[in-house]
Amino acid sequence: MILEADLHVHTIASGHAYSTINEIMITASEKGLKLVAITDHGLKMPGAPHEYHFTNMITVPRVIEGIELLRGVEANILNLQGEVDMPENVMPDYLDIVLAGFHEGTGYTGKSVEENTQAMIAAIKNPYVHIITHPGNPKFPVDVKQVVLAAKEYHKAIELNNSSFVVRPGSWPLCNQFAKMAKRYNILVSINSDAHVCYNVGENSRAVEMALSAGIHKSQILNTSARKIHQYLNWHKQQAKPVRIA
Numbered sequence: 001m002i003l004e005a006d007l008h009v010h011t012i013a014s015g016h017a018y019s020t021i022n023e024i025m026i027t028a029s030e031k032g033l034k035l036v037a038i039t040d041h042g043l044k045m046p047g048a049p050h051e052y053h054f055t056n057m058i059t060v061p062r063v064i065e066g067i068e069l070l071r072g073v074e075a076n077i078l079n080l081q082g083e084v085d086m087p088e089n090v091m092p093d094y095l096d097i098v099l100a101g102f103h104e105g106t107g108y109t110g111k112s113v114e115e116n117t118q119a120m121i122a123a124i125k126n127p128y129v130h131i132i133t134h135p136g137n138p139k140f141p142v143d144v145k146q147v148v149l150a151a152k153e154y155h156k157a158i159e160l161n162n163s164s165f166v167v168r169p170g171s172w173p174l175c176n177q178f179a180k181m182a183k184r185y186n187i188l189v190s191i192n193s194d195a196h197v198c199y200n201v202g203e204n205s206r207a208v209e210m211a212l213s214a215g216i217h218k219s220q221i222l223n224t225s226a227r228k229i230h231q232y233l234n235w236h237k238q239q240a241k242p243v244r245i246a
Helices: 021-030 051-059 090-094 113-125 144-153 172-185 205-214 226-239
Strands: 005-009 035-041 067-076 097-101 157-161 189-192
Touching (some): 005 226, 021 035, 021 067, 172 205
């Protein structure tokens, strides 16, 4: 399966990643990608960049090394209301794509499957969130079916995260449940590297293997086509427009 884009990549600005934007885009070019989303960690992550990092991304070229760049963030889900650690004015005005997920050390205090599920579904309902990252993290177990059905209702993508199988031990069983449930309910999936060093950009072999094993069709995978990604983001941008009352 050929993926034209990697929608989850971190730079040195995340504090615990190791490559610059230029290094990432050079590697993406060498691997034949067409599009990369730079999605450094949200404000509450230890070592995360300042808000100015995200607003100043407007100065970053749209195309580097022949690869299209999307300006983004991997925000942190903060509470049961699904709030994320990125100001609402920053997300639609400065960023092209918003990922959201659970991370330790960011202030989220949910402890049960029920609470985690509630928080994740609330984040799915957030009009500025496009993709839920590594939902199969065993440290934050959720009710897979409820999350998948919410993603279907709100036309949101669930991520199959290749790095989970390296940095989040025990992720395979829950991730596999997500893959199978995604197939069953025909929801959108985004297969991403979650690269924290340039060499891993576009490295999605295990996540692709999981998707194929679950029977997920190419049409369900968001990042098989840069054009599909733009259509998806544009659709959500239209949905998120505020209603103006005359």
